[in-house]
Amino acid sequence: MASKSKTPKENPLPKASAAAKRALEALDFLVLLAGIFRDEAGLKFVRLLKWLAKKDTEPAKGLRRYGALWKALVDHQEFAAHPRVGTLLQDYFLERLLEDDNPLHRKAELAPLSEISPSLHQSYARELDAVQKILKTDWEGEFLKKSGLLGKSEAPSLEGVVAPKRGKGLPPAVEARRKMKAELLSSNKGNPLLANLAEYFHKNGWGLFGLYRAFRWQMEEGGKGRLVGVEAVDPIRLENLIGYDEQRKPLIENIEAFVSGKGANNALLYGERGTGKSSTVKALLNKYQGRGLRLVEVHPSHLNEYPAILPFLRGRPEKFILFVDDLSFEENETSYKGLKALLEGTVEATPPNVIIIATSNRRHLIREFFGDRAGGVQKEGEIHGADTVEEKLSLSDRFGLVISFYTPDQETYLKMVDGWAKAEGIKMPPAELHARALQWEKANNVRSGRTARQFINDLKGKVS
DSSP: OOOOOOOOOOOOOOOOOOOHHHHHHHHHSSSSTTTGGGGGHHHHHHHHHHTTTSOOHHHHHHHHHHHHHHHHHHHHHHOOOSOOOOSHHHHHHHHHHHOOHHHHHHHHHHHHHGGGGGGHHHHHHHHHHHHHHHHHHHHHHHHHHHHOTTTSSSOOOOOOOOOOOOOOOOOOOHHHHHHHHHHHHHSSOHHHHHHHHHHHHHHSSSHHHHOOOOOEEEEEEOOOOEEEOOOSSSOOOGGGOOOOHHHHHHHHHHHHHHHHHSSOOOOOEESSSTTSSHHHHHHHHHHHGGGGEEEEOOOGGGGGGGGHHHHTTTTOOSEEEEEEOOOOBBBBBTTTHHHHHHHHOOSSSTTTTEEEEEEETTTTSHHHHHHHSSSSSOOOTTTTTTHHHHHHHGGGGGGEEEEEEOOHHHHHHHHHHHHHHTTTTTOOOHHEEEEEEEEHHHHHHOOHHHHHHHHHHHHHHHOO
């Protein structure tokens, strides 16, 4: 009996991914956390999930969608300086989660979880559980299985990359963020995780304020300004600053009161360049950032922007220094009126969590000419010239705390040199070190803390 010929079977359609179907259903369910997946990378991720969830016969379409997602992730992650946790996809969306603007994150900044309404934190817990399940899924594996590329190298990997090293350890805020992301990828869920997450936001803040400790007010095209986080803050410490202990004492006491929620004064630090005025302010930030102190640097030309800056800071739990460095005004400049309004207050009161610290090399902030004096030549068209001069000269008096930083004497200068040499590990006989330091001072024709530090930087390159 003749055997029946076998007809070749058609290739079966690739199976739809059950994990992708579940993920799409979870994404439709999100309300509080929906914004995590609404940026460019999020939309590309959803497009890939839709392809995975169908019996699609076009693997090329899937490869294009996967490649588009990979590129969107790499465009961001390859240049991110923060410590990464998990895969490219996991770390990216964990960062999005910690930066998301939603009611629970905003409330957790201000109050513990026990003071957040049950309906809010219970709904958030359910959505957080769904997001965790989405992020824990091996989407690279799901794609490779469906596309038939498993074991091949055509598709780029979503594996995480090694984060850049940052010297010894991580700043406390950066380490806290890394730990929180790692916990979100663990098996924890429900109230223990939610309580830890709420505590993280209560201590560190969310979004931009949870990521940075210092900010800069930056003007954009069209005249609109915005807060920009400062990634690398000068790590200077108060113990590195030799001399001026008497000057720094009232300023430290002022900041101590400020972070403790007590009354604090605006402060003006004036004196010669290089005497440590700006370094003192940055060292104060480094000392008190763990107690909620933050710094916003405002360029002197942007002082009139303060009504636009204050809404970002008002009502927040952190304490902010508005830092105006190297402040001075030219003869005919009128922007000093913006500073005057900020110091005196307007209809909109300055928030209690904001103070101003300015540095200047001029005691009265405004360049004076003999013609400004009462006996001088009155400027054409100036009817009340004496009143204008008085208004300018009294500007510094509106600071509650005015501290002078004078040029150090030779003994103090050499102590600064000794301090920086010790900090940099330079071992040299004191007599030789001091002789070189005095030669450096003479060659640069200036004696200051900055001069001492520059000398040590130069010496370090020669003796190392």
